Amino acid sequence: MLFPTVEFAAFFLFTLAVAWALVRQPTWHKHFLLFASYVFYGCWNWAYVPLLFGISLVAGLVAQRIQRTEDAKTRKRWLIGGVVVCLSTLVYYKYTGFLLQNLLDLWALVGKPPALSLDGPMLPLGISFFVFHAISLLGDVYRGKLKQAVNLPDALLYVAFFPQLIAGPILRASDFMPQLATPRDPQAVHVNRGLMLIVAGLFKKVIISNQLAVNLVDPAFAAPQSLSGPDMLLAVYGYAVQIYCDFSGYTDIAIGCALLFGYRFPDNFDRPYTATDPQDFWRRWHISLSSWLRDYLYIPLGGSRSGSWFTARNLMITMLLGGLWHGASWTFVIWGALHGGYLIVHRLWAAQSWHARLRTSTAWRWVSRVLLFHAVCAAWIFFRAPSLDQVGDVFARFAVAGPLTLAQTGTILLIVLGLAGQYAPPRWGDALENELARWAAPARGAVLAVSIFAIEVLGPSGVAPFIYFQF
Amino acid sequence: MSTSRTPSVDSTRSLAWLLASFVMVAVLLESGGLATWAERLDIGPLRSFAQPTTAALSERLRSWGIGELRTRMLAGLARLQRNEPPARAPKLIADSPIPARCDAPVVHDSGLVSNLLMLGRPTVQPPLLTGWPAPIVAKTSGQHDGAATTIAASLPAAATLDALPPVPPGQTRTVALVGDSMMAVGLSDNLLRGIARHKELHAIRAFRAGTGLSRPDTFDWMQQYPQMLGDSKPDAIIVAIGANDGQSFVQDGKVLEFGSEAWIAAYRDRLNRFVDLLTKDGAQVIWIGLPPMRIAKYDARMSLINRLAYDTVSQREHVIWWNAATLIADPQGQFREYAQRPDGSSIRLRAGDGIHLSEDGAGLLAPPLLTWLDPPTPAPAVAAPTAMAEVHVSL
Numbered sequence: 001m002l003f004p005t006v007e008f009a010a011f012f013l014f015t016l017a018v019a020w021a022l023v024r025q026p027t028w029h030k031h032f033l034l035f036a037s038y039v040f041y042g043c044w045n046w047a048y049v050p051l052l053f054g055i056s057l058v059a060g061l062v063a064q065r066i067q068r069t070e071d072a073k074t075r076k077r078w079l080i081g082g083v084v085v086c087l088s089t090l091v092y093y094k095y096t097g098f099l100l101q102n103l104l105d106l107w108a109l110v111g112k113p114p115a116l117s118l119d120g121p122m123l124p125l126g127i128s129f130f131v132f133h134a135i136s137l138l139g140d141v142y143r144g145k146l147k148q149a150v151n152l153p154d155a156l157l158y159v160a161f162f163p164q165l166i167a168g169p170i171l172r173a174s175d176f177m178p179q180l181a182t183p184r185d186p187q188a189v190h191v192n193r194g195l196m197l198i199v200a201g202l203f204k205k206v207i208i209s210n211q212l213a214v215n216l217v218d219p220a221f222a223a224p225q226s227l228s229g230p231d232m233l234l235a236v237y238g239y240a241v242q243i244y245c246d247f248s249g250y251t252d253i254a255i256g257c258a259l260l261f262g263y264r265f266p267d268n269f270d271r272p273y274t275a276t277d278p279q280d281f282w283r284r285w286h287i288s289l290s291s292w293l294r295d296y297l298y299i300p301l302g303g304s305r306s307g308s309w310f311t312a313r314n315l316m317i318t319m320l321l322g323g324l325w326h327g328a329s330w331t332f333v334i335w336g337a338l339h340g341g342y343l344i345v346h347r348l349w350a351a352q353s354w355h356a357r358l359r360t361s362t363a364w365r366w367v368s369r370v371l372l373f374h375a376v377c378a379a380w381i382f383f384r385a386p387s388l389d390q391v392g393d394v395f396a397r398f399a400v401a402g403p404l405t406l407a408q409t410g411t412i413l414l415i416v417l418g419l420a421g422q423y424a425p426p427r428w429g430d431a432l433e434n435e436l437a438r439w440a441a442p443a444r445g446a447v448l449a450v451s452i453f454a455i456e457v458l459g460p461s462g463v464a465p466f467i468y469f470q471f
Numbered sequence: 472m473s474t475s476r477t478p479s480v481d482s483t484r485s486l487a488w489l490l491a492s493f494v495m496v497a498v499l500l501e502s503g504g505l506a507t508w509a510e511r512l513d514i515g516p517l518r519s520f521a522q523p524t525t526a527a528l529s530e531r532l533r534s535w536g537i538g539e540l541r542t543r544m545l546a547g548l549a550r551l552q553r554n555e556p557p558a559r560a561p562k563l564i565a566d567s568p569i570p571a572r573c574d575a576p577v578v579h580d581s582g583l584v585s586n587l588l589m590l591g592r593p594t595v596q597p598p599l600l601t602g603w604p605a606p607i608v609a610k611t612s613g614q615h616d617g618a619a620t621t622i623a624a625s626l627p628a629a630a631t632l633d634a635l636p637p638v639p640p641g642q643t644r645t646v647a648l649v650g651d652s653m654m655a656v657g658l659s660d661n662l663l664r665g666i667a668r669h670k671e672l673h674a675i676r677a678f679r680a681g682t683g684l685s686r687p688d689t690f691d692w693m694q695q696y697p698q699m700l701g702d703s704k705p706d707a708i709i710v711a712i713g714a715n716d717g718q719s720f721v722q723d724g725k726v727l728e729f730g731s732e733a734w735i736a737a738y739r740d741r742l743n744r745f746v747d748l749l750t751k752d753g754a755q756v757i758w759i760g761l762p763p764m765r766i767a768k769y770d771a772r773m774s775l776i777n778r779l780a781y782d783t784v785s786q787r788e789h790v791i792w793w794n795a796a797t798l799i800a801d802p803q804g805q806f807r808e809y810a811q812r813p814d815g816s817s818i819r820l821r822a823g824d825g826i827h828l829s830e831d832g833a834g835l836l837a838p839p840l841l842t843w844l845d846p847p848t849p850a851p852a853v854a855a856p857t858a859m860a861e862v863h864v865s866l
Contacts, residue, residue, distance in 0.1 A: 006508045020486075097819065100817070104815055104816055108814045115815075116811070118819075119806075122766075122823065189486055193479075222659060222660045222663045222664070223667045386660065386830040390664070390830075393664070436479075441481070442489065445493035446492055449492075456501065
């Protein structure tokens with residue numbers, strides 16, 4: 001059930017109405033949301049609902065054991081055991097074929113490996129996200145960040161809550177579980193903000209992302225050999241905007257839907273292409289993942305506490321695994337390695353003192369923005385291309401002179417809109433929200449309907465899946 | 472937009488009024504869109520309820536003139552899109568040849584090819600899988616008048632691709648890539664990349680994911696295909712379609728259950744009419760059979776589609792039905808996600824969904840298809856199999 005569909009709209013409106021009707025019976029309210037979340041997931045494939053339930057149940061039970069145990073070593077054993085179960089599940093479903101494939105390829109270099117069946121199970125939708133939720137629950141309980149006692153229904157709902165289930169944002173147990181423990185206030189629903197996020201998300205996904213995919217990016221990456229350098233560059237810029245609008249559009253809709261239920265999700269994007277350095281970029285791009293990796297991987301590895309060599313090592317390990325999290329393919333690993341390299345080079349550069357004054361100038365910030373944007377675009381080529389051969393094809397085209405033939409007015413307009421929109425002052429959104437607050441509810445409902453109607457008509461027909469669903 | 476800056480809140484009563492207003496206005500504006508949505512639903516209880524309801528609503532509101540707004544906006548957008556050049560792969564800019572990664576072995580025509588159009592041309596022989604069942608094709612009816620419901624009991628193990636004549640110097644051969652997501656995912660990318668390496672070939676992208684022949688109410692290939700071509704007249708067509716067709720559909724107001732005699736007759740008729748459309752200007756067509764699928768229930772449906780398509784299109788002049796499973800399936804003809812080369816290294820053949828081809832899987836189909844489209848000139852003697860071809864010979 002994709003967000004921009006009639007089916008989801010009907011499901012959402014029904015669920016919203018029932019959830020608020022039950023709000024004075026918190027237990028029933030949460031049980032209903034849990035049931036609705038399983039229905040939402042089951043619409044994709046009922047066979048994997050037990051997996052989702054099982055992971056949540058294991059995480060909830062282990063979290064309870066950690067909370068009830070005083071002995072530090074036993075707590076750690078339970079934590080490690082729970083994380084191993086979660087990660088093993090992820091590895092089994094997502095990486096079995098990839099690992100065996102590479103093992104056989106390495107074996108083939110020194111001898112003939114045995115004949116093996118590498119066929120793995122079908123990849124469950126959203127497994128990377130719900131496994132990370134489960135680990136967050138274990139980690140937050142172990143570190144004492146979650147003060148309240150874990151109860152199983154809340155743990156199950158935290159992992160499965162449908163607005164974030166398929167592609168995030170990755171919630172922290174310490175942020176979301178306390179919300180589940182407190183009844184929602186029916187007099188204080190952030191309706192305007194929620195609806196603005198939903199409309200903005202639909203606009204980004206249906207109009208910008210889908211139109212760029214159909215009219216520029218997909219055809220260009222399908223046959224890069226036929227393109228000139230300027231056309232290839234435009235397609236890469238187009239993909240940079242497409243993936244931003246696709247993913248941030250999804251999370252805007254998810255955050256907006258949650259707000260209408262009375263729950264707050266963390267921000268997941270903060271105008272990432274305005275970043276001036278790689279560290280700044282990762283504070284703005286997929287924030288819930290980058291902060292998850294920072295807190296549950298980079299810092300446990302030692303972070304930046306043990307000198308520049310270990311910092312560089314930890315950065316690279318974190319980004320390599322972050323790349324692998326996106327998919328079982330070397331292209332994703334290299335994408336992560338590139339970003340790891342960017343972060344390391346930036347740390348070395350930032351440690352120099354001779355250009356401290358230069359770095360604070362406006363001109364230099366713009367130079368940095370442009371440089372970083374192109375470095376990020378170069379990495380996106382690995383992210384988008386289905387194979388390393390095609391990555392080579394794309395880079396080879398940049399050296400080919402020729403005319404710019406793909407620059408249709410609409411395409412250029414969408415790319416500019418996707419980039420320039422990130423420089424829009426946040427106060428514009430606040431001003432619109434304040435303005436809407438003065439309108440009567442039926443008028444706002446009519447505006448919402450007209451907005452969605454316009455988006456539906458202007459978008460390409462058919463619904464393309466969100467890019468991040470595959471992860 | 473940060474939620475922490477939110478200055479305004481509403482009560483759920485206000486939210487209810489807002490959403491009630493939203494639903495009413497949305498239904499008014501989108502009545503036409505809702506009717507289209509309901510029309511495209513899978514056959515079942517939801518569609519049985521939604522389709523007449525939304526159709527009646529749309530009809531009732533038509534007299535109010537509100538639906539006209541939507542119709543005019545869509546017509547305006549369609550006009551804008553018609554002004555764009557037709558979707559096609561741009562011509563090669565740099566003519567520097569890029570060697571193909573692997574090519575299928577090429578053999579001379581044995582002289583036994585029955586199609587007179589192909590006599591004397593080189594034949595592309597796709598490598599065979601050891602252990603593939605012998606080609607037993609059982610037909611109980613050879614009729615193709617739309618009424619025949621008996622179909623082939625099994626599929627041929629391998630189809631010979633009789634290469635097209637070489638492209639005359641100075642001319643180009645226009646190739647249309649046609650189909651649903653079985654063409655759009657993986658295969659089209661591989662073919663377009665390969666075609667871009669052949670300056671004699673020119674590609675037209677005429678594929679659309681989520682389509683098929685079962686549901687012209689969702690996407691009517693008979694109407695859309697000519698629009699996709701624009702003014703072009705392809706000389707050759709590669710078709711990969713059918714993955715969405717394992718479903719019941721409505722025809723003349725009657726629900727035809729998937730696999731029923733009436734369904735088979737109707738689908739066969741649609742296949743024939745689609746082939747008529749593809750070949751009306753004399754284009755040569757390769758119809759790629761669907762590979763085996765991971766989920767058994769879905770695979771059984773696709774097996775019926777395959778047998779029906781083979782039985783129908785292979786009878787037609789200018790059309791070759793090509794069994795992709797000989798390259799993609801395991802030696803028993805069953806689904807496999809990975810395969811091993813003779814040296815033990817591996818290759819991933821299928822996407823994670825167990826339906827579509829992976830990049831490398833599609834890469835196995837592309838070389839013989841490209842050789843069919845643009846055979847080497849002069850025709851070589853029997854070429855030594857490539858490393859990738861050996862994979863299949865040995866398995």
